[in-house]
Amino acid sequence: MKFVLAPDSFKGTMSAATAAATMSAGVRDVFPDAECIEVPMADGGEGTTQSLVDALGGKLLHADVADALGRTRTAHFGWIEAERLAVVEIAEAAGIEHLTTEELNPREANTAGVGQLLNHILELSPARLIVGLGGSATNDGGWGMARALGAVATTAAGKEIETRALALADAANLDTSGISERWQDVEITLACDVDNPLTGERGATAVFGPQKGVQPNEVEVFDAALAQWGKLLDSASGRAVSEIPGAGAAGGLGAAFMALLGAKPQRGVEVVIATVKLGEKIAGADFVFTGEGSMDFQTKFGKTPWGVMLEARAQGVPTIAFTGNLGRDVESLHENGFAAIIPTVRVVGTLKEALATAQPSLQDSVRMACRILAAARTRE
Template sequence: MKFVLAPDSFKGTMTAATVAATMSAGVRDVFPDAECIEVPMADGGEGTTRSLVDALGGEMRTVEVSDALGRSRTAHFGWIAAKKLAVVEIAEAAGIEHLTVEELDPHQATTVGVGQLLNHIIELSPAQVIIGLGGSATNDGGWGMAYELGAIVKNSSGNPIESRALALADAANLDTSGISERWQDVEITLACDVDNPLTGERGATAVFGPQKGVQPEEIALFDAALAQWGNLLDETSGRAVSKNPGAGAAGGLGAALMALLGAKPQRGIDVVIHAVSLEDQLAGADFVFTGEGSMDYQTKFGKTPWGVMLAARKQNIPTIAFTGNLGRNVESLHENGFAAIIPTVREVGSLTEALEKAQPSLRESVRMACRILAAARHTEKF
């Protein structure tokens, strides 16, 4: 029998690679001769870099960059030398997770650190770069990143503007001649699960600005600054990138990446499925096991288990999901979806205890599912 084990991480307890290995061990407890294909997965959010590095045999690398407020921090990215593929999450540099609530400041927050990350990556001469958008503390439209890459923006008087969000209101000219031509030979994919444009009532500022510290009375100011920036990006690229779905991701960073580096957005789970060649791995499989730490009705909106199930369904392979926390309205996930969803918490106790036992509990849950499959196989009912 062939099992494909394609889970996401169980956040706070196990990486996707550890989950896949634990599932594999549970399968072999019952089917010792089974072929187990371990494919660590992610959906473009936190953990995507680690999952792709584990799945593709790459390595994690570090580089010193600036955080959203200009402070030095060590950022991580993935490098898969065999594919000349770099994988990076912009939150490693400009992440809101690195700031306290009191530190949130959209006036000063910048994506300069993202540019520093990309400057380091281009020195590796990559053929492909996957960039995970999400979790940013910035609302500068990617201007800080553009500045660090070599772009120059001047006002109507011909003077360079500052590298901060509201300075973009005075932007009149964008010079991209300082951006390395090497980027023209790089295929850049944005793992992006939002479809917001750069500006307007569904734009970066109106939808995401408040969580980054933009005050209600400032929304129009920031939106107008990004609109001016968007006009320059559209003019420079010859395309209306500011209107593209995903242009408003990461405080408008999506628009800058599309316009200046030719990046193309895709749903995060689709990016990972393609990168790890999941559909090829599924060929000839009898069952697919997937899962993540928590699942509920929202799982079908681009989360890893749902994406894996859809890929398996194309090849008529049943998918069983495992999860530590089974949330609301999961019944909808069974409709044209999972063959079964199995919670892994095995006894009443505290959250701390559940997290401590997560790995052995998962292995036992997989073992139990396989015993049921073995019984059904014995009676020839599948």
């Protein structure tokens, strides 16, 4: 029998690679001769870099960059030498996770660290770059990144503007000649699961600004600054990138990536599926096992198990998902393609206890599922 084990990480307990290996162990407890293909997965969010590095035999590299408030931090990115592929999550530099609630400051926060990280990546001469957009503490439209890459924005009087979000309101000209031409040889994919434009009612500021510290009475001011920046990006790229779905991702970083580096947005899990060639690995499989820490009705909105199931369903291969927390309205997941969704928590206890036993519990649950499959085979 052939099993493809393609889980996401179980947040706080197991990486995707560990979860896949644990699933394999559970399968072999029942089917010792089974072919087990381990494919660590992700959906473009936290953990994507590690999953792709694990799945493709790459390595993690690091560089010192500025965080959203300009403080030095060590950021990591993935490098898969065989494919000349770099993978980076912008949150490594400009992530909201690196700030306390009291430190949130959208007026000062910027994406310069993202640009610095990209400069380090360019030194490796990548052919491809996958960028995980999400988790930013910024609302600067990627201006900080643009400046770190070599772009210059000036006022109508020719004065360079500061690397602050609201300074964009005074930007009248954008010179991109300082951005390295080497970026033209890099295929950049944005793993992006939001379809918001740069500005407006569904824009970066209105939808995501409040969680980054933008006050209700400041939304229009920040949005106006991004609108002015959007005009310059549109002009620089020769197309209306500010209106493209995903332009508003990560505080407007999406728009800057598209306009200045020619990046193309794509749903995160689809990026990972294509990169690890999941479809090829599923070919000829008897079952696909997937899962993550928590699953509910929202899983079908682009989460890893859903993407894996759709890929398997296209080849007529049944998918069984395993999860630590089984949430609301999961019947809709069964109705749309999952053969089964199995909770892995084995005993009643505290959350701390459940997290501490997550790995053996996952192996036990996979083993039990395989025993059921084995019993069904004896009756065929």
